Amino acid sequence: MSETQPPSVANPWKPWRVWIPLLLLPWMIVARLVPGLIQNAPANIWMVSAFGPLLISLAILLWFCLISRARWWERLLGVILIVLILAVVMGLGHVSLSGPLFMVMTIPMTVGGFALGALAFGRMLNKNRLWYSLVIAALLASVSLFLKTDGVWGNFNFDLQWRWNQSAEDRFLAQRSQTEPAQHENIHETGAAAFMQPEWPGLRGRNSDGAQHGLRFSDDWKANPPQELWRIDVGPAWSSFAVAGPFLVTQEQRGESEFIVCYDANTGKETWTHAEPGRFFESLGGLGPRATPTIHEGYVYALGADGKLFKLDAKNGESIWKVNLCDVAKIKPPMWGFSSSPSIYQNTVIVHAGSEQAKEGKIFAFDVKNGDVAWSAPAGKMSYASVQTIDLLGTKYLALLSDLGLHLYKPETGEVVLDYAWQHSGYRALQPQVVDGDKLLIPTGLGSGTRLVQASLQDNRLQLEEVWTSLDMKPDFNDILVHEGYIYGFDNTIFGCLSLEDGKRKWKGGRYEKGQAILLADSDLIIVVSERGELVLLRATPDKLQELAKIPALSGKTWNHPVVVGNRLYVRNAEQAVCYELATVESSQPTVDKPSDSAQTAD
Numbered sequence: 307m308s309e310t311q312p313p314s315v316a317n318p319w320k321p322w323r324v325w326i327p328l329l330l331l332p333w334m335i336v337a338r339l340v341p342g343l344i345q346n347a348p349a350n351i352w353m354v355s356a357f358g359p360l361l362i363s364l365a366i367l368l369w370f371c372l373i374s375r376a377r378w379w380e381r382l383l384g385v386i387l388i389v390l391i392l393a394v395v396m397g398l399g400h401v402s403l404s405g406p407l408f409m410v411m412t413i414p415m416t417v418g419g420f421a422l423g424a425l426a427f428g429r430m431l432n433k434n435r436l437w438y439s440l441v442i443a444a445l446l447a448s449v450s451l452f453l454k455t456d457g458v459w460g461n462f463n464f465d466l467q468w469r470w471n472q473s474a475e476d477r478f479l480a481q482r483s484q485t486e487p488a489q490h491e492n493i494h495e496t497g498a499a500a501f502m503q504p505e506w507p508g509l510r511g512r513n514s515d516g517a518q519h520g521l522r523f524s525d526d527w528k529a530n531p532p533q534e535l536w537r538i539d540v541g542p543a544w545s546s547f548a549v550a551g552p553f554l555v556t557q558e559q560r561g562e563s564e565f566i567v568c569y570d571a572n573t574g575k576e577t578w579t580h581a582e583p584g585r586f587f588e589s590l591g592g593l594g595p596r597a598t599p600t601i602h603e604g605y606v607y608a609l610g611a612d613g614k615l616f617k618l619d620a621k622n623g624e625s626i627w628k629v630n631l632c633d634v635a636k637i638k639p640p641m642w643g644f645s646s647s648p649s650i651y652q653n654t655v656i657v658h659a660g661s662e663q664a665k666e667g668k669i670f671a672f673d674v675k676n677g678d679v680a681w682s683a684p685a686g687k688m689s690y691a692s693v694q695t696i697d698l699l700g701t702k703y704l705a706l707l708s709d710l711g712l713h714l715y716k717p718e719t720g721e722v723v724l725d726y727a728w729q730h731s732g733y734r735a736l737q738p739q740v741v742d743g744d745k746l747l748i749p750t751g752l753g754s755g756t757r758l759v760q761a762s763l764q765d766n767r768l769q770l771e772e773v774w775t776s777l778d779m780k781p782d783f784n785d786i787l788v789h790e791g792y793i794y795g796f797d798n799t800i801f802g803c804l805s806l807e808d809g810k811r812k813w814k815g816g817r818y819e820k821g822q823a824i825l826l827a828d829s830d831l832i833i834v835v836s837e838r839g840e841l842v843l844l845r846a847t848p849d850k851l852q853e854l855a856k857i858p859a860l861s862g863k864t865w866n867h868p869v870v871v872g873n874r875l876y877v878r879n880a881e882q883a884v885c886y887e888l889a890t891v892e893s894s895q896p897t898v899d900k901p902s903d904s905a906q907t908a909d
Contacts, residue, residue: 320375322428322435327366327421334362334418355462356406356590359414366421374424380436384420387440392416395447400454400469407589411464412450419446456542456880457592459863460782460820460837461799465592474862474881475593478539479561493553493577493621500551501604501620505871508548508600509647514694514737516787517825518870522891525831527843527855530889532875536574541565542594542880544645546867548601550620553577554876555606556883559585559594564610566599566618571874574885578623586611586643594880596645596690598867600655605674607655611643615657617677627677634679635659635668645690645735651704651717654680658706660687669693669706669713671720683720686710690735690783698761699744699768707734712748712759714768726770730754735783741806746770751782752798758809776809778802783865787825787832792848794832796820801834803848812848824868829891835877839864841886859884 337358367388371381395412396404403412423439430438454469467473472480510516524530541558548555554569564584568577587593599608605626606618613631618624631637631644640661649656653674660667667687671680686708695717696705703723704715711728715721730750739747741758748757755777759770779786779797786795792812793804801816801823819837825846826833831854834842839860845852864879875886 317431318377319431321431322424323369323373323375324425324428326369326373327424330362330366330369331418331421331425334359334414337362338414356410359418360409363414363417366417370420370424374428376436380433384436384440388416388420388443391440391444391447395450399450402454402456402587402589403450405589407455407458407464408450412447415449416443416447419443455589457588457863458590460865462590465863474539475542475559475561478541478881481539482560497552498604498621500553501601501606504548504550504601506547506549506869507602508649509546509598509692510737510785510867511869514692515739515825516785516823516867517789517827519827521828521873523826523829523831523873524889524891525829525843525845525854526889527857531855531857532841532886532888535572535874535885535887537882537884538569538574539881540567540878540883542592544591544594544596544865544880545878546598547869547876547878548599548606549869549871549876550601553620555599555601555608555620556878557595557597557599557608557610561585564595564612564614566606566608566616566623568606568620568623569883571876571885574883580616580618580623580625582610582614582616582628584610584612584614586639588642591642592863592880596643597647597692600648600650602650602655602674607648607650609644609646609648609657611645612639613644613659615648615655615672615677617655617674629672629677631657631659631670634670635664637661637664640688640690642690642733645692647692649693649695649704650674651695656693656704658685658689658691658693658708660685660689660708662688667708669704669715669720681720683713683715683722685713686734688733690733691737694737696738696740696746697743698740698746699763701768705738705746707736707738707748707750709734712738712746712770724768724770726759728754728757736781737785739786739788741788745773747786747788747793747806749779749781749786749795752780755780756786756793756804756809758806774809776804776811778809778811778814779804782820784820784822785867787823787846789825789827789830789846792846794823794825794844794846796823799837801844801851803851805848813851815851816842816844816853818842820865822865822867824870826870833868833870833875835859835864835866835868837864839879841875841877859886 420443423442427435427438541560545557552571558565563581566580597609617626646657654671656671664687667685668682670682688709691707704717706713712726714723736749756779757775758773781796784796799819802814803812821836823834830846832844841859843855862881869876
């Protein structure tokens with residue numbers, strides 16, 4: 307009887323099928339970096355950059371669970387421990403890296419680290435391959451433990467810093483705690499009179515067009531550079547300034563409260579402050595208020611990022627009334643916070659209220675006397691723009707841009723006059739502009755561009771007809787300027803010029819990222835504040851880009867609108883505010899105005 311051979315035992319260890327993560331990992335890098343380089347991209351291309359790596363991370367986990375050839379316990383244990391690593395990092399990491407940034411950065415780094423481990427060790431035929439891969443995942447995940455953020459830049463690159471570094475807000479609050487608190491007293495009646503007729507009453511000025519008129523300024527900054535009058539630290543916010551005589555009003559985050567602050571325009575010293583508990587932060591847009599206060603007939607109106615709308619006495623900052631848009635509209639704050647700067651029409655203050663979760667957005671008009679709702683009207687739910695009053699064909703309307711298009715209303719009642727449909731898959735955060743009294747310019751971001759529409763009356767009904775649409779100017783949250791038949795503004799991150807007649811590009815070339823600009827209309831000049839805080843002086847000409855001067859002004863990300871009143875330029879960001887005096891044509895050298903009596907407070 308011949309001996310029988312023992313049956314062979316199949317080897318339970320098989321090399322992992324690693325060609326799939328080998329293909330997916332480069333696409334994670336492509337998804338993160340390439341979308342920002344694409345011209346004329348769709349509006350939601352930023353979501354590819356932001357969330358594409360997350361989706362690829364999920365695909366890698368599916369590969370490991372379903373077709374990696376890992377043993378069943380490796381698959382189960384591997385996924386459990388990856389989730390555990392992420393949970394530990396979320397629990398121990400800085401709060402600013404939670405939410406979207408955790409999904410955008412920490413999860414892809416962790417899963418990407420596991421995939422790198424699989425490529426390096428996946429052909430080992432023992433349990434160590436799993437542990438080595440998890441160690442690499444844990445090492446890359448732990449990077450997030452040492453970081454924090456103040457938000458992202460306009461191109462969605464992370465604004466990261468070491469966790470132990472003091473933030474600008476920390477430094478600001480520490481400095482304030484070491485100095486004597488400002489003595490706030492009522493403004494003299496002569497000073498209070500300035501609040502009755504503000505020169506720059508709110509966002510983008512009296513006509514909401516970002517244009518300064520009156521003085522003519524020197525274009526030679528080499529011979530006559532802007533003279534810095536004062537510089538102060540401020541709390542985080544994307545608010546601009548409202549200006550009334552010798553007073554500036556803006557909004558700031560200070561610790562656990564949002565502040566509305568009045569400054570002396572001649573010195574930068576606080577005149578009064580109003581504090582309201584609340585702290586809005588999200589990891590893409592950052593910290594603090596988004597809207598700009600509005601000054602009207604002796605009062606200040608301001609909207610906080612969490613939805614609280616205030617009416618304050620301009621003499622001392624005392625609250626007259628307060629309403630909460632979340633309660634009135636029955637919504638939660640939108641992703642990037644309430645951003646609608648208050649608009650005043652006769653006896654009402656008007657703001658937009660909408661969010662991603664709402665069935666629809668609305669604009670609300672509140673009685674200026676008591677804050678009661680005077681009327682409301684439907685609007686798109688995705689808008690970070692502000693309601694503004696326009697004069698079109700000799701008739702006043704309220705105008706708002708939203709994800710649905712352009713909305714026009716009767717300002718007395720809120721009756722919808724026209725909903726001009728031009729859907730945009732992203733958000734709108736820009737202001738429309740009337741041209742020649744009978745046309746409207748509608749700026750929009752990636753994927754949609756800018757459109758000019760012609761207004762007419764047909765059977766006594768307002769009609770808007772498209773004249774042209776151009777993808778050569780795609781501003782994001784960077785408002786456009788119109789001057790003598792041409793449009794100036796940002797095409798994504800590059801400044802350019804279009805013909806108002808046909809929307810054709812005249813030039814493009816100023817690489818100022820996601821900055822803001824103001825038109826010095828009587829001087830044929832533009833001042834751009836770049837995203838990096840530089841002041842850039844441009845000639846407002848369609849011939850070519852003429853960059854006349856560039857000087858550093860602020861450090862850090864700068865998204866706030868600049869303001870020019872008289873011969874003063876006011877700029878701020880989330881860290882500092884600075885006042886410059888600009889040389890006029892009449893005076894070859896700047897001359898500093900003496901502080902007026904109205905700038906003084908009562909004894």
